[in-house]
Amino acid sequence: MLTEQFITSIAAQTKANTGITKDTGIFVHEFQPLAAQRHVFKxxxxxxxxxxxxxxxxxxxxAGKSLVHVYSREKGNQEAVVPFPERIHSIALAAKDTxxxxxxxxxxxxxxxxxxxxxxxxxxxxxQPVxxxxxxxxxxxxxxxxxxSMIHVWALPSVLSFSPDTSRSPMHTLSTHRGPIASISCGHSSSTSNIAVSVSEDKSAIVWNxxxxxALRTYLLPELPSALTLDPxxxxxxxxxxxGSMQTLDFYDEFQKITPVDMLQDVASSHRPIQPSTKSRFSAESQKxxxxLCLSVSWDGTTLVSGHASGKIASWDAAKRNWLSIxxxxxxxxxxxxxxxxxGFPNAKVTPFKLHTVVKPKQDLGPxxxxxxxxxxxxxxxxxxxxLPGQPVSATQSNVASKTEFEQALSHPSFPQSMLEDSLAELASWDAPLSSTNGNAAPTADFMSLEGDENATGQAAAQLTPTSQTGELAELRKQLASLQRVQKVTFQQLSELREENAYLHGLEQQQQQHKKRSARVGAHSKSQQKVTNGKGGSTEDVEMSDASSSDSSSDSK
Structure with a gap:
């Protein structure tokens, strides 16, 4: 069953309530399916x-202190009290709650x-304070x-960077407001067209890119705003x-329905402030x-829940714009x-990691x-x-898309001609002697060369090494000789594959020539048959006439 809860807090207890413990300050309520208080934190x-x-x-x-209380939701108790160098006025979680x-x-x-x-x-x-x-x-x-009245936009990766050269200054400063900022909210999209909304005591609400x-859109408000929230x-x-009243500002009005242009992202109309209709505002005057002081919206976007200075938490119908209940x-x-x-979702995503304990902040981790x-x-x-997420590995099925060109050629009956030509060209470059600084040809010292034998290589290595040879150098020479043998076998296989490829190409050309000759012979026989049918004689007559003509030509010679 789908279960939705909300969590709320109070600044301080101002009235007696026999149903709640005196030092309780944080409350967890179940919103649906059954509205009830589920847990409290003191x-x-x-x-x-x-x-x-x-x-x-x-x-x-x-409130008014430089302390942050940390509570464990699993254990239901207070886990830590974290002090900071100065008072904290606002907090927010980021980077998957880390x-x-x-x-x-x-x-x-x-x-x-x-x-x-x-x-x-x-x-x-x-x-002033944030x-x-x-x-x-x-x-x-x-x-x-x-x-x-300022709003700064920060890049979180730059703030968290380990590099000492990274700037930890704001990327942008949104300075259109002329009064204290009351609240800010970001949109739910991860695209580059995501928006943010801010309300200020200058009685304005601005939608930002x-x-x-x-600034994309500016609304002129009738009263001093105290909180805001965005539709899901x-x-x-x-x-x-x-x-204590509420107001709904619809971004996509009737005019938006008849135009293909996204009016919210239209910069051309951003300089014109909008005066919302009085019908978009609603309240519950009889409830006092x-x-x-705070506002939030349910997961499906149909219900608003507001917290008030009187301690009441009210629910509102977002579509009908009226009060529902306390x-x-x-x-x-x-x-x-x-x-x-x-x-309660059947296919809910599971977080790949879990934080059992919170590590208290360290003022200096050291240079x-x-x-x-x-x-x-x-x-x-x-x-x-x-x-951990990774690429699946199967012993029976191969992922062809993840293979390189060489790995695909290994499983093919023959290597591509282009790959063989590139390999031979690279081999020729290895065989070319290296040029010394004075212009004379110097003997190559690359172990990839096929020209030098193993004895010459061993002599060159003996000249470069000190007289007191160690076991490590001997092991390196063994590895060098092994690599040379592997190289020779590999190049031999490449030459054999090239010969095989040339032989297969020759057979294919012979087959094509044979087909062409057969086609020419068939065409010639058809033409002779047409000539015979045109003269009305038999095939033997044609052959005899051909023979007599050949005899006469020989007599004339």
């Missing part, structure tokens, strides 16, 4: 945009490899937002406001939900809400030595869950 007061969840662990950045990005108070981003403990820092590019992070679907780029830094198919944008009521403001990947880029004390801690 000792956490999570900041907004400070919750990240992998298949094995939960990471929670503590890297945790942390936005700091100083305006830089830290990249923590949770399976090795390596900690990398970007340059300080923001003037309050929002978003990673694209391919984990090649990530975006950082700040109250300084973050790879090029181009990137068809629409959902925005939550401080008054309070300000919406899922639960938590004892504090709901700062984060994330839908987990559904479980690299020599020509190696990876530090000597760098190590990974993970467990493989199955066989």
């Amino acid at each position: 000792k956490s007061a999570t900041a907004p945009n400070g919750l990240a969840v992998s298949k094995s662990h939960i990471f929670a950045a503590q 890297v945790l990005l942390l936005g700091t108070e100083s305006g830089r981003v830290l990249a923590w490899e949770i399976c090795s403990g390596r900690l990398v820092s970007t340059s300080t590019s923001h003037l 309050t929002s992070l978003a990673v694209d679907a391919a984990s090649k780029f990530f975006l950082s937002g700040s109250p300084d 973050y790879r090029t830094g181009q 198919a990137d068809r629409a944008l959902y925005i939550a406001y401080a008054d 939900l309070g300000a919406a 899922i639960t009521n938590l004892p504090g403001p709901v700062t984060n809400l994330l839908f987990l990947e559904p479980v 690299t030595t020599g020509s190696a880029l990876v530090p000597s004390n760098y190590s990974l801690t993970m467990q493989f869950t199955g066989r």
Whole structure:
């Protein structure tokens, strides 16, 4: 059965709730098929945009502190408390949940490899704390937002590179907003046309092509936005406001249905801001939900779930744009809400590795030595869950596509003529003497030559070696002689194959000539028969006339 859950967190408990433990701060709820609370994690007061969840662990950045709490989903307990040099305002997972990005108070981003403990820092590019992070679907780029109204686009491979010459500065800076960045979200596509959306306190929402830094579309919002989320198919944008209301911005409207051009990617219309219709906004005034602080959408894209400052978690119908129900009521403001990947698919992909424990960050792994880029004390801690992906090997079936040209020729009745000619040309180049610097011909020292005998080669080797010969040099000479024998046998086989190929070509030419002669004889006999039929005489008469004509010609001579 398909099971879908979401995880949520609160900043701090502000009201008494007898059904929940006092120090509980993270909650796991089952959304379908049965709406119920499944698990809780204690000792956490999570900041907004400070919750990240992998298949094995939960990471929670503590509000107003430089600590990140790590929880094990399998064991259901707190695994570690990780301190950092400064306060953490936002976090996000990347690279198949092996890297945790942390936005700091100083305006830089830290990249923590949770399976090795390596900690990398970007340059300080923001003037204020990094309050929002978003990673694209391919984990090649990530975006950082700040109250300084700037959005920076970073290349994750460059940030994680071991090379000291690699730049850890932003690739692009998206500076169209004129107010603090409230939230950022990346699209679900891995193609080059993937989008990102940002909302700001300047009452605007902008759709970006973050790879090029181009603003694709600008929406003018009626209120201050507090959170956003994208449709699973990137068809629409959902925005939550401080008054508890929601709004749907459809990227593909009625005009898009009658034109073949993708209007969202049309740069020509990007300079015109759009005022959304008032019908796209909806709320539940009778429920007194309070300000919406976080927003997420279900796996099938039909239901919105929002967390509010009153502690209520509400569900909304995304298609009909109306309120459905109150899922639960938590004892504090709901700062984060994330839908987990559904479980129960019959052919679900299994992750090839598993992280049992999280390696705490190491401030300095030490400089690299020599020509190696990876530090000597760098190590990974993970467990493989199955066989590593590789090319299948069969004893009965051969993969012809993976064979080289020479391997295919070995299984063929004869070698191609071009391959034999190339081999003989290469052999001729080996037999050619090497030229010395003074222009005189110098004897070749290449063991691939067929001209020199083994005794001469041994004498040359004896001249090059010191008088005190060791067992190692003797073994090398044995290997050299063995290689020469193998070479001679190989070249002999090549010459035999060439002769065989020439013999087969001769037979084929003889057969073709024989066929041509047979065709000419048959054509001549047919022409004689036509002549005989035209004169009305028999074949014997024609032969006699031919004989008499030949006799008369001889008499005249």
